Amino acid sequence: MTGSAGFIGRHLVAALAERGDDVLGVDRGEAPGETRHAFERVDMLDAGALSGIVAAHAPEAICHLAARTDLDEGAGLTGYAVNVEGVQNLIRAIRTTPSVGRALFTSTQLVCRVGYTPRSDEDYQANTLYGRSKVLGEQIVRREDGGGVTWGIVRPTTVWGPGMSAHYQRFFRMIRRGLYVHVGRPRRKSFGYVGNVVHQYLRLLEAPAERVHRRTFYVGDYEPLDLHRWANALADAFGARRPLTIPDALARWGARAGDAVNALGWRRFPLNSFRLNNVLTEYTFDLRPTREVCGDNPYSLEAGVAATAAWFAARPGARRKWWARGHLVR
Numbered sequence: 036m037t038g039s040a041g042f043i044g045r046h047l048v049a050a051l052a053e054r055g056d057d058v059l060g061v062d063r064g065e066a067p068g069e070t071r072h073a074f075e076r077v078d079m080l081d082a083g084a085l086s087g088i089v090a091a092h093a094p095e096a097i098c099h100l101a102a103r104t105d106l107d108e109g110a111g112l113t114g115y116a117v118n119v120e121g122v123q124n125l126i127r128a129i130r131t132t133p134s135v136g137r138a139l140f141t142s143t144q145l146v147c148r149v150g151y152t153p154r155s156d157e158d159y160q161a162n163t164l165y166g167r168s169k170v171l172g173e174q175i176v177r178r179e180d181g182g183g184v185t186w187g188i189v190r191p192t193t194v195w196g197p198g199m200s201a202h203y204q205r206f207f208r209m210i211r212r213g214l215y216v217h218v219g220r221p222r223r224k225s226f227g228y229v230g231n232v233v234h235q236y237l238r239l240l241e242a243p244a245e246r247v248h249r250r251t252f253y254v255g256d257y258e259p260l261d262l263h264r265w266a267n268a269l270a271d272a273f274g275a276r277r278p279l280t281i282p283d284a285l286a287r288w289g290a291r292a293g294d295a296v297n298a299l300g301w302r303r304f305p306l307n308s309f310r311l312n313n314v315l316t317e318y319t320f321d322l323r324p325t326r327e328v329c330g331d332n333p334y335s336l337e338a339g340v341a342a343t344a345a346w347f348a349a350r351p352g353a354r355r356k357w358w359a360r361g362h363l364v365r
Contacts, residue, residue: 038100079121115168129182192255196229197346227255228339
């Protein structure tokens with residue numbers, strides 16, 4: 036598995052190891068903490084090293100998760116080379132390793148702009164360099180027929196859960212401190228608790244070939260998430276006050292102020308027009324094809340919130356007290 040030290044990767048290798056599979060994790064960074072699987076450190080852009088590792092370990096299946104996923108576009112499209120050249124290098128390694136019978140290539144929902152529902156697997160509407168790089172990666176997979184093995188493309192929705200990125204940790208921190216507010220009416224979005232996403236990867240790895248080959252699957256929770264319900268559930272789990280609701284117009288004014296602050300160099304200001312647009316835009320994807328192959332998800336929203344809140348509260352420094360909206364929030 037490439038990208039084994041990443042968010043989804045860490046959960047997936049743990050699930051594979053837990054059920055007794057022999058797992059090789061591949062990542063350009065260090066192996067995360069204690070591991071129960073073999074690990075090789077390699078850069079996806081080093082084609083020779085990657086091919087050597089794949090050939091030496093002779094895997095039966097490959098799950099490709101390695102990617103650059105941020106939206107910092109300062110270096111241009113070349114800054115996302117791992118999402119393009121890395122895919123090409125992996126396919127070359129697959130072609131020269133006869134043991135490989137299946138490969139899952141992870142892409143992103145951002146091959147289309149937020150709010151756009153694609154009409155087909157190749158209806159691309161990316162509006163970020165990250166999304167464009169993933170489009171190019173998908174096109175390579177299709178052009179090269181996945182290296183001549185059974186293959187599928189996986190597009191994660193917005194994935195959350197224990198170990199999630201610093202961006203979502205800030206969101207959780209604001210809820211815990213009582214600083215987060217709802218904006219306008221509830222919006223529905225395709226999100227995915229990481230436990231359910233891992234379940235779907237496992238099923239796609241073992242499903243009959245004809246149900247996976249040359250298909251594209253969105254992975255996540257089958258029902259779109261109501262952001263108000265999610266944030267309220269998190270607040271309840273933290274013992275914090277449920278978020279207040281402000282009108283859209285007030286939020287847009289705050290976002291314009293945030294744009295000005297960002298322009299002055301404070302990039303970490305929590306609200307700007309880009310982020311607000313993402314909050315206000317509903318987006319849902321058809322996960323019925325995924326459900327038909329993978330079956331029901333094992334985790335409810337409540338179970339995911341409980342596990343994530345427990346992980347977040349157990350992080351170093353998480354038990355500090357914060358003054359928020361006139362009361363202490365733990």
